[in-house]
Amino acid sequence: MNRLAEKIAIVTGAGSGQGKAAALGMAAEGARVVAADVNEAGLAELSSAAEKIVTKRCDVSRAEEMEALVAFTEERFGALHVMLNCAGYLRAAPLLETTDDMFDGMINVNLKGVFYGCKFGVPALQRSGGGSIVNWGSVNSMVAEPDISAYTATKGAVLMLTKSVAVEFAKDNIRANCICPGAVRTPMVESFFDEGFFADMAEQRKYQPLGMGTPEQIADVAIFLASDESRLMTGSAVVVDGGYTAL
Numbered sequence: 001m002n003r004l005a006e007k008i009a010i011v012t013g014a015g016s017g018q019g020k021a022a023a024l025g026m027a028a029e030g031a032r033v034v035a036a037d038v039n040e041a042g043l044a045e046l047s048s049a050a051e052k053i054v055t056k057r058c059d060v061s062r063a064e065e066m067e068a069l070v071a072f073t074e075e076r077f078g079a080l081h082v083m084l085n086c087a088g089y090l091r092a093a094p095l096l097e098t099t100d101d102m103f104d105g106m107i108n109v110n111l112k113g114v115f116y117g118c119k120f121g122v123p124a125l126q127r128s129g130g131g132s133i134v135n136w137g138s139v140n141s142m143v144a145e146p147d148i149s150a151y152t153a154t155k156g157a158v159l160m161l162t163k164s165v166a167v168e169f170a171k172d173n174i175r176a177n178c179i180c181p182g183a184v185r186t187p188m189v190e191s192f193f194d195e196g197f198f199a200d201m202a203e204q205r206k207y208q209p210l211g212m213g214t215p216e217q218i219a220d221v222a223i224f225l226a227s228d229e230s231r232l233m234t235g236s237a238v239v240v241d242g243g244y245t246a247l
């Protein structure tokens with residue numbers, strides 16, 4: 001408890017899944033959290049669950065909304081110490097069936113959303129004397145799978161964007177790390193597997209040795225990366241994948 005006391009944090013993609021678990025987990029550790037998403041129903045559940053969380057609708061693919069999100073946080077709480085760029089989505093298709101709209105859509109949310117989070121978050125972190133950025137990559141930041149090439153391209157780029165931010169702003173005591181989850185049971189992946197798969201640990205182990213992850217298991221690592229416990233870590237690809245990439 002209280003590993004994030006006095007910290008002020010933004011979490012994007014906080015209306016569901018891993019972002020929601022991270023927002024709740026950080027609030028439980030004492031942080032004040034601005035939870036952002038386009039999913040207003042998800043945000044409403046969050047604000048009623050924890051008094052340290054305030055919510056704000058924000059489309060991460062829109063520069064002016066991300067700039068306003070950071071300004072809102074500083075006005076409301078006086079500073080920013082932690083920026084968690086979690087919003088993202090996956091549309092699967094074979095490469096030859098991937099349309100420009102599909103490709104651009106994932107670039108705009110998964111990559112440009114993280115770019116805006118860094119671009120507008122960094123000056124606020126500089127004003128508060130430093131801080132921690134956690135960007136959501138994926139095991140697909142490092143390894144490919146069939147039929148998700150556009151998504152994989154965005155997640156590979158997020159890892160290198162993160163490393164670039166890490167080396168550029170270490171002088172300002174700003175750290176940036178890329179959390180790389182394996183398969184985690186959230187609405188994003190539920191449509192890819194049938195109910196039987198979620199009930200069958202032996203099947204899951206063929207795919208990911210420790211079985212499907214939970215949002216809370218990823219949030220625990222994000223909280224560590226947000227906290228001063230990880231103070232020597234920057235520019236890292238932090239793989240949290242239940243052994244997925246070890247197979």
Ligand SMILES: NC(=O)c1ccc[n+]([C@@H]2O[C@H](COP(=O)([O-])OP(=O)(O)OC[C@H]3O[C@@H](n4cnc5c(N)ncnc54)[C@H](O)[C@@H]3O)[C@@H](O)[C@H]2O)c1
Nearest residue numbers: 013015016017018038039059060087088138183184186188
């Ligand atoms: N679930 C997995 O297996 C898995 C694995 C590796 C990486 N990831 C990544 O983890 C992150 C979180 O995904 P999740 O699994 O929690 O999925 P999720 O669908 O439960 O949550 C994603 C959230 O992002 C929000 N979002 C989407 N577009 C947005 C936009 N333009 N602006 C603001 N918010 C937007 C959605 O509304 C949703 O609330 C994503 O970046 C995803 O790519 C997921």
